[in-house]
Amino acid sequence: MPKGSYFLVFLILALIAIGSRGSYTPDFYIVQTYAEDSLEQAAQIELGKHLFYEKALSRDSSVSCATCHKPELAFTDGLPTSIGIFDQVGPRNAPTLTNVGNRPYLLLDGVNPTLEKQTFVPIQEHKEFDFHILLVVDRLNKNELYVNLAKKGFNSEITPYVYSHALAAFERTLVSSHSPYDEYLRGEKSALSASQKRGRDLFFDKLYCGKCHQGTDLTNDALTNNGLYEVYADSGRMRLTEVESDRAVFKVPTLRNVMLTAPYMHDGSIRTIEDVLAHYKSGGSHHKNKGEEIVPFELTNQEERDLVNFFHALTDTYFVQNEAFRLDDLKGQPRK
Amino acid sequence: MKVFLFSVGLLMSTACFSQKDINLNLVHNYNGASFSYGTNYTTSDGDAVLFDRVQYYLSGIELTHDGGQSLPLADPYVLGSGNVSNYSLGNQMVSTVEGLSFDLGVDVTANGQGLSSWPANHPLAAQSPSMDWGWPAGYFFFVIDGMVDDSGDGVPNRPFSMRGLGDALLRNVTPFTGLNNSDATITLTVDVNIADWILGIDLAQVGSDHSGSPINVKVADNTNDETVFTMDPLASIDELWTKESKIYANYELPYAPTIFYNLATSDRVDIAVFDMTGKRIMESKNEPFEGSYFIREELKTGSYFIVFSNGEIEENFRFVVKQ
Numbered sequence: 331m332p333k334g335s336y337f338l339v340f341l342i343l344a345l346i347a348i349g350s351r352g353s354y355t356p357d358f359y360i361v362q363t364y365a366e367d368s369l370e371q372a373a374q375i376e377l378g379k380h381l382f383y384e385k386a387l388s389r390d391s392s393v394s395c396a397t398c399h400k401p402e403l404a405f406t407d408g409l410p411t412s413i414g415i416f417d418q419v420g421p422r423n424a425p426t427l428t429n430v431g432n433r434p435y436l437l438l439d440g441v442n443p444t445l446e447k448q449t450f451v452p453i454q455e456h457k458e459f460d461f462h463i464l465l466v467v468d469r470l471n472k473n474e475l476y477v478n479l480a481k482k483g484f485n486s487e488i489t490p491y492v493y494s495h496a497l498a499a500f501e502r503t504l505v506s507s508h509s510p511y512d513e514y515l516r517g518e519k520s521a522l523s524a525s526q527k528r529g530r531d532l533f534f535d536k537l538y539c540g541k542c543h544q545g546t547d548l549t550n551d552a553l554t555n556n557g558l559y560e561v562y563a564d565s566g567r568m569r570l571t572e573v574e575s576d577r578a579v580f581k582v583p584t585l586r587n588v589m590l591t592a593p594y595m596h597d598g599s600i601r602t603i604e605d606v607l608a609h610y611k612s613g614g615s616h617h618k619n620k621g622e623e624i625v626p627f628e629l630t631n632q633e634e635r636d637l638v639n640f641f642h643a644l645t646d647t648y649f650v651q652n653e654a655f656r657l658d659d660l661k662g663q664p665r666k
Numbered sequence: 667m668k669v670f671l672f673s674v675g676l677l678m679s680t681a682c683f684s685q686k687d688i689n690l691n692l693v694h695n696y697n698g699a700s701f702s703y704g705t706n707y708t709t710s711d712g713d714a715v716l717f718d719r720v721q722y723y724l725s726g727i728e729l730t731h732d733g734g735q736s737l738p739l740a741d742p743y744v745l746g747s748g749n750v751s752n753y754s755l756g757n758q759m760v761s762t763v764e765g766l767s768f769d770l771g772v773d774v775t776a777n778g779q780g781l782s783s784w785p786a787n788h789p790l791a792a793q794s795p796s797m798d799w800g801w802p803a804g805y806f807f808f809v810i811d812g813m814v815d816d817s818g819d820g821v822p823n824r825p826f827s828m829r830g831l832g833d834a835l836l837r838n839v840t841p842f843t844g845l846n847n848s849d850a851t852i853t854l855t856v857d858v859n860i861a862d863w864i865l866g867i868d869l870a871q872v873g874s875d876h877s878g879s880p881i882n883v884k885v886a887d888n889t890n891d892e893t894v895f896t897m898d899p900l901a902s903i904d905e906l907w908t909k910e911s912k913i914y915a916n917y918e919l920p921y922a923p924t925i926f927y928n929l930a931t932s933d934r935v936d937i938a939v940f941d942m943t944g945k946r947i948m949e950s951k952n953e954p955f956e957g958s959y960f961i962r963e964e965l966k967t968g969s970y971f972i973v974f975s976n977g978e979i980e981e982n983f984r985f986v987v988k989q
Contacts, residue, residue, distance in 0.1 A: 389921065441802045447780050451800035462919055463781075463792045464962055490792050491782040570802045570832070572878055 371499065373483030377476060378500025381493065383657050386469045387452070388415050388459035395452065395497075398424040401655050404587035404646075405430075405504065410598025414458040421457075421564060423598035428586040428649065429547050431502035438596045439567035440553050440581045445498035450490075463490050506586055506649035507546075514643070515546065522643055529640025532633055538623040539610075548585035548644070554621040555579050557614025558595060566596070579619055589645050603641055607634060688729070688755040688763070691855040694720070694748045701748055701860055703914040703926055706822065710865055714815040716822045719916055719926075720748035720860055721797060722808035723772045723789065725836075727755060730765030730843070742768070743776070745789035745797065748860065749912060749928045750956045755854075762848040766856075766897070767841035770889050771807035774833050778803075794960040795918040799831055799876060806876070807835045808885060810863060811918075816870035826869045828885055832878030835886040842897045855897065862892035913972070913983040920988040922963070925972050928956040931979045939963075940971045961987065 381387065385394045398412045399405035405427035407413075412420040422438055436442040442451065452458040453466060470476050470488045477487060483499075484492045506512075511530075513521035522530065534540035544550050553567055555578050562578035570576075580596050594600040600609060613626030629637070694701040701720075709715050727742040737758060744753050771777075776790060781798050784791040790805070792798070798805045806829040813822035847854070863885050875881050888894060911930045915923045929935060935955055939948040947970070948963055959972065965987045974981045 437801055442800070443778070443803055446782065447800070447803040450781075450798075450803075454796065454800045462794060462796070462922060464794060464960070465922060465964065468962065489782070489786070494782050569877070572880075 370483055373479050374496050374499040375503055377479035377483055377492075378496035378498070379655070379657065380476060380479070381470070381497050382500055384470075386473075387461065387466055389461040390415050392416075393459060398458075399427050401652075402590075402650055404428050404506075404590040404650055406591045408592070410593050412458070414452075414455065415460050418457040420455070422596055423593065425583060426587055426591045427501060427504050428506045428584060428646075430504055432547055433581075433584075434551050435581070438580050438583075439569065439576075440551075441567060441570040445501050446494040449494040449497045463493070467493060504649075504655060506646040508648040509586065509646040510643040511640075512546070512646070523639065525636045525639045526643045528633075529636035529638070529643075532629075532637055533640055537610075537627060538625070541623045542582045542621060543585050548588075549582045552582050553579045554582060555617050555619040556610075557617050557620040557624055558597075558599065558609070560615045560617060562617075564596060575619060577619060578617060585641070585644055587645055587650065588641050590650065603638055604634070607637060684761060685757050685759055686761070687851045688758050688760070689851065689853040690727075690744060690753040690755050691751050691853050692744075692746050692753060693751055693855060693857045695857060695859055697859060697861045702912045702928070703749060703916075706820075707861070709814065709869065710861070711868075713869070714820050714822050715812060715864075715869060717748065717810070717812035717860070718914075719795065719809055719811040719918070721806075722746045722770060723797070723805060724768045724839075725771060725773045725776065726767075726769040726838075728767045729755075729758065729760060729763055730767075730841075731760040731763050734764065741788075743772070743789045744768075745793070746858070747926070747958065749914070749926045749958070751928075752954075752956065760852070762846060763852050763854065764845050765841060765843040766845065766854050767839070769836055769838050770886065771830070771836035772805045773836065777805055777833055781805075794922070794924050794958075794962070795916055799829070802831055804831050804833075806831060808863075808882075810860075810885065812869075814869035824870050825874075826872040827874045827876070828867075828872055828882055829876040830878065830882035830886055831876060834878055835882060837886050837889045839895050840890050840893070845897075857896045857898065859892075859894055859896070862894040863888050865892050911974075911979065911981045913974070913981060915983070915985040916958075917988075922961050922965075923985055923987065924961065925959040925983065925985060926957075927959065927974060927981075927983075929974055929979060929981060931955050931976060933976050933978060935974045935976045935979070938973050938975075940973065941965075942969055942971075961985075965989075 382395045385391045387394060393415050398407045400407055407424045409424070411422055412424045414420055425438060430436075430445065436445065436448045437451070442448045450463060453461050453463055467488050467490060470493065480486055480488045480492050480496070483496065486492055510521040510526070533543075542550055542552060542554065553576075555566070559578070565577055567576035567579040568574070589603065592602060594603070594606050600606050607629065610624065611627055611629060614620060614624050696707045699707070703717055703719065706714050706716050724744040724746060725742055727739045727744065729737045729739070731737055737760060739755060739758070741756065746753070772790070780803055781790060781792045797809070809829045811827045813825050815822045816824045842856070845854070865888055867881060867884055872881055909930045911928070913925060913927045915925055917923050932955060934952045937950045937953050937959055938946055939961065940946050947965065948961070950959070953959070967987055967989045969984055969986050972983050972985060
């Protein structure tokens with residue numbers, strides 16, 4: 331195939347990807363109607379879902395994506411930092427994948443540009459799957475179900491392209507828009523209690539939280555620092571850019587389902603939401619890259635309860651229980 | 667009328683230029699000595715050094731031909747490997763090649779696309795050992811891995827790994843001009859002096875540096891500053907070396923090693939892998955006489971043999987797999 335055709339194929343597939351992305355509005359019903367709209371897309375998502383739970387992606391077949399991104403914990407793992415194959419402890423906290431399709435860049439320091447590309451990260455990481463994409467593809471091509479889904483979804487055997495695009499297609503369906511706070515935003519004023527409304531006002535108006543954690547996903551996707559330490563063990567975005575202004579700079583995380591995603595921060599160093607508030611109340615440590623919004627403040631006990639109650643209103647029970655994100659045949663199977 | 671003009675145009679162009687196979691011959695050497703993996707060389711500081719792996723991308727390859735016309739290649743990518751000399755630049759519409767230019771690294775567009783956009787055997791598709799890194803999503807523009815002696819006993823003992831990442835490392839290699847090659851098959855021979863890439867770098871301090879750090883910037887800068895790539899239009903040092911087979915196992919993936927080889931033959935070879943009982947486990951016919959063979963199979967921990975053969979040679983090499 332001459333070079334021009336690779337580009338053409340790439341372009342067409344890219345356009346399909348962009349086109350399909352546009353049709354995802356933050357509403358979970360989309361997942362179902364989508365499947366009816368296009369059998370091809372449905373097969374891609376179905377394959378992606380199987381791969382997400384597939385332990386054969388890891389060298390010793392002990393770990394899947396879902397080991398660290400568990401649906402019941404809004405796709406986090408409840409650990410300070412993740413544990414990969416051979417029980418190796420990784421350096422970072424697993425982030426939620428709630429509405430991950432909305433993120434303009436990925437990983438805690440935003441160094442990875444797309445969901446498709448991100449799917450190759452766990453394969454290579456020694457402390458995650460510690461494997462090689464070609465050996466992964468060889469394993470997957472031995473699975474009849476996957477080969478059939480790849481044929482339906484991509485008209486291809488399983489290739490690195492199919493692997494990454496199927497997983498990304500599934501991840502884009504991880505849409506949460508049914509928390510009490512979402513209902514409230516849609517005009518259901520009774521969806522929040524009086525205390526939660528006061529917490530909302532504190533978060534967005536009286537305090538400065540909403541300057542960074544803004545919009546319906548409660549993040550502006552900025553890269554900044556929130557003053558956890560004077561000296562960070564993790565250099566953050568600087569690991570890629572090598573510039574001092576990126577030292578210890580991390581992505582502002584979404585706070586959707588935040589009550590399910592403890593422990594908090596890039597290193598999982600803060601155990602509870604109350605401790606997070608204590609951190610911000612203190613104004614944090616001095617760091618040259620710290621966002622200037624972050625200054626000390628005081629809260630009454632009632633105000634603290636109001637804020638925590640507001641965080642509870644960000645939990646989307648429908649999302650974490652959504653059967654569409656799970657595999658039926660996983661029921662009863664021990665999950666690591 | 668249009669069709670007529672077009673045909674005339676086509677006739678004229680075929681009259682001036684013929685389709686020719688263009689080959690790129692990258693002669694890897696260490697200050698003029700034949701280069702191979704696992705061989706001891708000496709750094710400019712006098713320390714013993716050996717290399718496990720030297721690989722790099724060339725992109726933006728362009729020929730100047732037939733009166734100064736430029737021809738950017740449609741598929742302008744080469745994955746250079748320390749153990750491989752012969753690369754095809756395809757079949758091109760040229761008569762006389764007058765110049766050659768290329769970049770070290772991968773252009774911004776392709777570096778952003780990632781490995782899954784390419785067909786399986788393309789230089790930018792998934793390689794083993796890997797030529798890409800996931801988290802920043804990009805290719806290693808170069809990989810220079812090996813060991814250096816830091817204890818003064820003449821035995822390389824301290825590993826180093828320099829793998830340049832990031833668009834900022836792309837370097838336009840100073841173009842080669844003044845060529846005049848109109849052979850039936852055109853071979854462009856470029857000498858690649860690996861010693862020049864590591865000049866001014868304290869290898870004992872490198873460790874594992876997979877980034878766009880100052881060390882890797884230095885490697886990239888050395889490409890032109892120290893003239894890693896040179897072209898002698900008259901002769902190549904390659905011809906001064908007697909050829910012997912070189913086989914080397916790269917254990918970056920200890921459970922699935924890659925065998926780098928360069929054989930004392932100029933014909934294609936059959937490759938087979940056997941376990942210690944003599945059972946054949948893998949087989950591949952009609953392969954190039956130099957290249958890398960990925961043990962793309964999940965083998966049990968143990969010793970294995972790889973055999974390269976054609977009518978002329980038969981080479982055996984033992985390697986291990988560690989799950």
